[in-house]
Amino acid sequence: MASCAVVFAAALAVPAPARAADEPEWHISTALTGTPKYEADDQHFDYVNPDAPKGGLVRLSTTGGFDTFNPILPKGNVVPGLSLIYDTLMESSLDELDISAMYGLIAKEMRYPEDFSWVEYRLNPEARWHDGEPITTEDVIWSFEKATEISPRDKFYYQNVTAATSPTEGVVRFEFDIKNNRELPHILGQLMILPKHWWEGTNAKGEKRDISAGLQEIPLGSGPYRIKNFEFNRSITYERVKDYWGRDLPVKVGADNFDELRYDSYRDAAVVLEAFKGDQFDWRTENVAKNWATAYDIPAVTDKRIILETFPDHGSGIMQAYIPNLRREKFQDPRVREALNYAFDFESLNRTAFFGQYKRINSFFAGTELAHKGLPTGKELEILESVRDLVPASVFTEEYENPVGGSPKQLRSNLRKALKLLGEAGWKLEGKKLVNEKTGEPFVIEYLASDPSAERTVLPFADNLRLIGIELNLRILDTPQYVNRIRSRDFDMATLLWGQSLSPGNEQRNYWGAGSADQPQSQNYAGIADAGVDALIDKIIFAEDRETLVAATRALDRVLIHHHYLIPQWYLDYDRTARWDRFGHPDTIPEYTHGFPTVWWYDEAKAAKTGAAE
Numbered sequence: 001m002a003s004c005a006v007v008f009a010a011a012l013a014v015p016a017p018a019r020a021a022d023e024p025e026w027h028i029s030t031a032l033t034g035t036p037k038y039e040a041d042d043q044h045f046d047y048v049n050p051d052a053p054k055g056g057l058v059r060l061s062t063t064g065g066f067d068t069f070n071p072i073l074p075k076g077n078v079v080p081g082l083s084l085i086y087d088t089l090m091e092s093s094l095d096e097l098d099i100s101a102m103y104g105l106i107a108k109e110m111r112y113p114e115d116f117s118w119v120e121y122r123l124n125p126e127a128r129w130h131d132g133e134p135i136t137t138e139d140v141i142w143s144f145e146k147a148t149e150i151s152p153r154d155k156f157y158y159q160n161v162t163a164a165t166s167p168t169e170g171v172v173r174f175e176f177d178i179k180n181n182r183e184l185p186h187i188l189g190q191l192m193i194l195p196k197h198w199w200e201g202t203n204a205k206g207e208k209r210d211i212s213a214g215l216q217e218i219p220l221g222s223g224p225y226r227i228k229n230f231e232f233n234r235s236i237t238y239e240r241v242k243d244y245w246g247r248d249l250p251v252k253v254g255a256d257n258f259d260e261l262r263y264d265s266y267r268d269a270a271v272v273l274e275a276f277k278g279d280q281f282d283w284r285t286e287n288v289a290k291n292w293a294t295a296y297d298i299p300a301v302t303d304k305r306i307i308l309e310t311f312p313d314h315g316s317g318i319m320q321a322y323i324p325n326l327r328r329e330k331f332q333d334p335r336v337r338e339a340l341n342y343a344f345d346f347e348s349l350n351r352t353a354f355f356g357q358y359k360r361i362n363s364f365f366a367g368t369e370l371a372h373k374g375l376p377t378g379k380e381l382e383i384l385e386s387v388r389d390l391v392p393a394s395v396f397t398e399e400y401e402n403p404v405g406g407s408p409k410q411l412r413s414n415l416r417k418a419l420k421l422l423g424e425a426g427w428k429l430e431g432k433k434l435v436n437e438k439t440g441e442p443f444v445i446e447y448l449a450s451d452p453s454a455e456r457t458v459l460p461f462a463d464n465l466r467l468i469g470i471e472l473n474l475r476i477l478d479t480p481q482y483v484n485r486i487r488s489r490d491f492d493m494a495t496l497l498w499g500q501s502l503s504p505g506n507e508q509r510n511y512w513g514a515g516s517a518d519q520p521q522s523q524n525y526a527g528i529a530d531a532g533v534d535a536l537i538d539k540i541i542f543a544e545d546r547e548t549l550v551a552a553t554r555a556l557d558r559v560l561i562h563h564h565y566l567i568p569q570w571y572l573d574y575d576r577t578a579r580w581d582r583f584g585h586p587d588t589i590p591e592y593t594h595g596f597p598t599v600w601w602y603d604e605a606k607a608a609k610t611g612a613a614e
Helices: 004-013 137-150 152-157 184-188 269-277 289-294 334-342 346-352 378-385 408-424 452-467 479-487 507-512 531-541 546-562 604-610
Strands: 057-063 090-092 102-104 107-111 118-123 161-165 171-176 225-231 235-240 260-266 283-285 306-312 317-324 427-430 433-436 444-449 471-476 493-500 574-580
Touching: 057 269, 057 283, 102 107, 118 137, 118 184, 137 152, 137 161, 137 171, 152 507, 171 184, 260 269, 269 283, 269 452, 317 334, 334 408, 346 452, 378 546, 408 427, 408 452, 444 452, 444 479, 452 471, 452 493, 507 531, 507 546, 531 546
Parallel strands: 057 260, 444 471, 444 493
Antiparallel strands: 090 102, 107 118, 118 171, 161 171, 225 235, 235 260, 283 574, 306 574, 317 493, 427 433
């Protein structure tokens, strides 16, 4: 078996058609800003153990059930872990600041011109589906066309891609209707590639498959795993493909080490916790502060069969919030939304329910260098000046600060401010009810949640709102109902979140852009549609260097927060994890993620002491 360095060098040495002098060169890697860390002669990523043993089982959990294998259909609940069976054109590393740094997988090389008006990928001739058929440019083009035809989210995300063609054998080309969108060549590299020949074939019953319908037949893949067995809404097991075509590529060495990965579905969060403590699955990321503080005082932790460990989170930001649906008239006045924030007492909740573990969110990019700070200066100020007439005047003169609670006296003061804002927005108290001055309609909020544990955080908020005449009714739904109502925008308020990378780009349109406000599959849950926000998103997308990207992102962050679109909640800048001690990991954990289970492995010696998983 050739070493990875030889494999990479061989890929570079494949003869290519002559290149015109004015055509861009082919590259094995690319970065959105800066230069990729790894070079052609690197045998593997620095953070992996290239000699990691292969074998063993890792058991994971999920909630809410699953009922389809179709990864692009906007209906149904896709099985967890499905990306394990599919490769993409390019693969990102886990230890670079620019998480858009990518290296060849299905595509061994890529190129694009200086104006970013198109991108070409040259496919690796060794790339294969699990049935042995080669992955072709037809597969890539068909995958793109079907994704944008069937999925409203993908159609919106790839809206600037005008054509997908194959100009020469083994090369696929995407053309764009705009120039200088630096991210477009990168996000095409993340496209999930599906097998055209399989989807256009027939199943065991002789029935023609349909990519526009749900799928309950195990699909053909190309990745390091295939589906071994499943029971919808209960369990799915993936098995490692031992002759996986890409196993010796530098981007795959030291990764995908488990022989089997299994996801079991549980009814709700309380059941999941008890199942973990009962050794029904192996790894848990703990997102409930009370559990972290009190739920792990058990023998398995004391005798170190269960390891509790935190990992710093340097690679992602977050906005988690109470989200009012701006499509509802009662939430459209920013003074109303600001008043709701005054009624939220984070400090008391953090003390009584969270054991003081959390920080208050004051940014849409909390926990990263992209979060705005102080008043705008330098390049950020220049960017804001260019859209001054489109953004709140307060962004230039006021530092955003969340209301501070923590005591009955402070809460009373905050509620008085809330009532003042509500009065200015056309609401008044009649007895103990807040009503609209013009219509007499009472201010009532239906709050949707899918987990009974929401009571611990929502009901204290509801109690505060009741003091100013607002009735908040918490409604717990099962997961499918909850998902459908959020997707159809049939809600008043819910807790939702957006994860952010360190290289924001076109996805910001999907989060806050006016074009996504009425897209059911978008993540613009609140329904934000604002010309100033759209202008700043474009500043991010067309940023020419890292400095401009950071400045434009901070400007967008500042404008979003000053609009009071939502009521920010809380966050951690580290991950709380619990695991049964059966696994090994590289000496150097990736800087921007703990990398589980991708670069971890099954440790037989540890498992012998802890007890083998079943």
